Amino acid sequence: MPSILDVPAMSRRSLLGGLAATSALVLLHPFSARAAANQAHLRLMETTDIHVNVFPYDYYADKPNDTMGLSRTATIIDTIRAEAVNSLLIDNGDVLQGNPMGDYMAYQHGMKDGDVHPVIKAMNTLGYTVGTLGNHEFNYGLDFMFKVLNGANFPFVCANLTKGQLASDPKQDDLFFKPYIIVEKQIKDGAGNESPVKIGFIGFVPPQIMLWDIKNLEGKAQTRDIVQAAKAWVPAMKEAGADIVIALSHSGIDGSGPSEKMENASLHLAAVEGIDAIFTGHQHLVFPGPKTWDGIANADPVKGTLHGKPAVMAGFWGSHLGLIDLLLEKDGNSWKIVAFTSEARPIYHRDDKKKVVADVADKKEVVEAAKAEHEATLAYVRTPVGKTSAPLYSYFALVADDPSVQIVSQAQTWYIKQMLADTQFKDLPVLSAAAPFKAGGRGGADYYTDVPAGDIAIKNVADLYLYPNTVQAVAITGAQVKNWLEMSAGMFNHIEPGAKDAALLNNDFPSYNFDVIDGVTYQIDLSQPPKYDSSGKAVNPDSNRIQNLAFEGKPIDPAQKFVVVSNNYRAGGGGSFPDIASDKVIFQAPDTNRDVIVRYVHDQGTINPSADGNWTFKPLPGTTVVFESGPKAKQYLADVKSVKIEDAGEGAEGFAKFRLVL
Incomplete structure (x- = not known):
């Protein structure tokens, strides 16, 4: 199988060049198309930094905007799922605040227990497996955050947010959320046979929330250094049977040396032994991608790796879907990664005149889920x-x-x-x-x-x-x-x-x-x-x-x-x-x-x-x-x-x- 192991990162763009996401023609990723009997393709998909942008609509300008919107990202999710035999969808944080719909729901709507926030209603239509927290989840206070997250039909994980003082051992911290979950998924191999793989997901939030939202968190919460928390919990995930460990890091990529409670710690997080792949966010940038990341040691912006491990950052406001494709191979009773690709796939492009051109239409189910709150927000902002x-x-x-x-x-x-x-x-x-x-x-x-x-x-x-x-x-x-x-x-x-x-x-x-x-x-x-x-x-x-x-x-x-x-x-x-x-x-x-x-x-x-x-x-x-x-x-x-x-x-x-x- 030498050809499959040599598939370079970013190859999907050329493989699917010109293929519209709404086309009836869907090409399987090479890992799915060519997997052997003891191999399986697992596609992991990321949304990050949605910031309540369910619709491709700029409420500040009061006009449509084709560069944003979960309703658009949702459409490419459908096609991208179809390119893989096995797939999972995750969210990497910052969903609750960022546009007037978020303010309307927090300040005007009067959410009651049992109400479901429109961004959560939209996400519930898409089949997420797990999510983690972003720093903006805390902007409206802990009570509001928990009220909103309780409406999700998928769990949230965060390994470095505690209810009080930090314990001497991170594993003794009194956490608000489970530090990780292990999902046992039946995956189909190249011969069409199904067998289980145990996938561990661990989440992290920037420690700086204790500065940025001190009015909401002082005396109620504390944060631990991201890398420190990972070094404690990742071995526990392996002991609990995780075949592969995926980090959901609402933290960007900083090429400077590691420091205590670093805000953008994803590069150093990737170096933690036992982590196999890493989803990043927070910086509102795209990785893999050119220029921004040039010169950062141990970050490859072409292959899409941090310390040699697959990594992705999927823009912001739904502008991209992050993809990490893993070729897994059966090793006794467990699985190991033998190849990977990484990509951030956009929902739009610019033509020769630099005009924004939408690549996909809205997904109806997402639009319908949040339509009432969208209309109420328009009335509010006008x-x-x-x-x-x-x-x-x-x-x-x-x-x-x-x-x-x-x-x-x-x-x-x-x-x-x-x-x-x-x-x-x-x-x-x-x-x-x-x-x-x-x-x-x-x-x-x-x-x-x-x-x-x-x-x-x-x-x-x-x-x-x-x-x-x-x-x-x-x-x-x-x-x-x-x-x-x-x-x-x-x-x-x-x-x-x-x-x-x-x-x-x-x-x-x-x-x-x-x-x-x-x-x-x-x-x-x-x-x-x-x-x-x-x-x-x-x-x-x-x-x-x-x-x-x-x-x-x-x-x-x-x-x-x-x-x-x-x-x-x-x-x-x-x-x-x-x-x-x-x-x-x-x-x-x-x-x-x-x-x-x-x-x-x-x-x-x-x-x-x-x-x-x-x-x-x-x-x-x-x-x-x-x-x-x-x-x-x-x-x-x-x-x-x-x-x-x-x-x-x-x-x-x-x-x-x-x-x-x-």
Whole structure:
């Protein structure tokens, strides 16, 4: 059987090239087509980071979107199942939060015991074997999470989430969920005979949930390091009879060395002895795939392996289905893996003009399962709350002071001044930190806020602020304000003076960590290198990108105390900003940032979101840089006063290119 063992990873794309998922013609995977009498093909399929996107519909834009939707992924599941003699479907977490349907169900619907959440109703039609938890499962609190998960007709596993303090032995932890399950599946071999194989599934959640959702979890839960938990439980799975062990890791792939309670630990998890294959997620990326993973030791983005073991990450919002195909061979009374392939198969492609083209239609059963809640969500997001005198857009949010960030800061400042009016902090000056959430990037060329002047509906507020964060405020010094901004300035590449059309943006720096602080004025000197890397480490400690930082027109006093209002993620240490952690928190609101924006708009009646230009780049004569944004940004070029931006032609993947004259 040499030919079957030599099937390379990613070969399915060429094998099925041009085959539509709805076609009557289905080609068996080579493992199924050529398995010997003592061999069997097992196909494992993954959804991950669905984020309540049951439908191919962008509730923020209030229009269909062919790049997303479990109803579309479900259609390719049917075809992909048909390509294999034996298959199982798993989910890798982040299903309960992420779009207005999630908020509607949590805040408006009033779910009662016994009610089934629409994303769970949709998943129940697809025959999942098991799921694990993502970090966003905890955003609405433990009670809501358990109420929702109880409606699933499949189990959830998580080996590193405990009900209290960690035990000295991980196997003694008081866990919320079973750490693993072992599924005994009858599989058909190449001769058509059936025999059982025992497949173990173990799940992991990022330990950082204790920072990101401290308001929901403090005193109720604790997390253990992912790799540490795996080293304890995987041998137990083998002792319990598992032929193969599959890790469901809601954790991404980080090429840096292992560290305690690492957020993106899947690479190091794959090195744990006894784990045979690994499903990853959390980063909203695709693995196997090009470019992103180049240069990471022990990660092969072509074959789709981590430490030589098959691995996959299936995008986000239902954009892909992750596939790991295993050729199993009978070894006495047990099975072993003798070959594998790995693939992330998309639900859409782009044509020559970069236009999105759907590859599949909706699966009727999924649509029907959540139709009522979809209609209710549409009514919910279309409810007007006020008006705006100027457009709200985020096309230039990463390169200039921006109206979509400005309005968030205005609302946060308005709210926190009321909340602190009768406290010991009432006389401290208030600053506001806010970041753009919809700023293109992995979300694509349409992933921007764009609200015309006129009525503002709830969908527009949700578009401005994607996450159900709660308002928090910290008390820090002027020196710490500067370091906060130095961290944010990691968004930009180091630019040599006199450079022509140099790339401005650091694509590895997430837009939600690009905080603009309102209430001070400052410039960013791109001729100096970033002071901090994305983990908050001072890589250029003598660098000072933040120049001319002033409060009320005077240079900021490094010792002066300020209140900075932000959200629970940032105030709790999210993003690893220097000196910003829970010990600096002076106020924890019961209200979400989105609710505060809604209240502010309602209170003002008509808002004026025009950016005040409180930050800009320090001039570098003779220097130009380029960046990408959505093509629709061109209509707002004349509105940007703080910097000079020019149209620079077409970008990649449907984006437009712009030039900024420094």
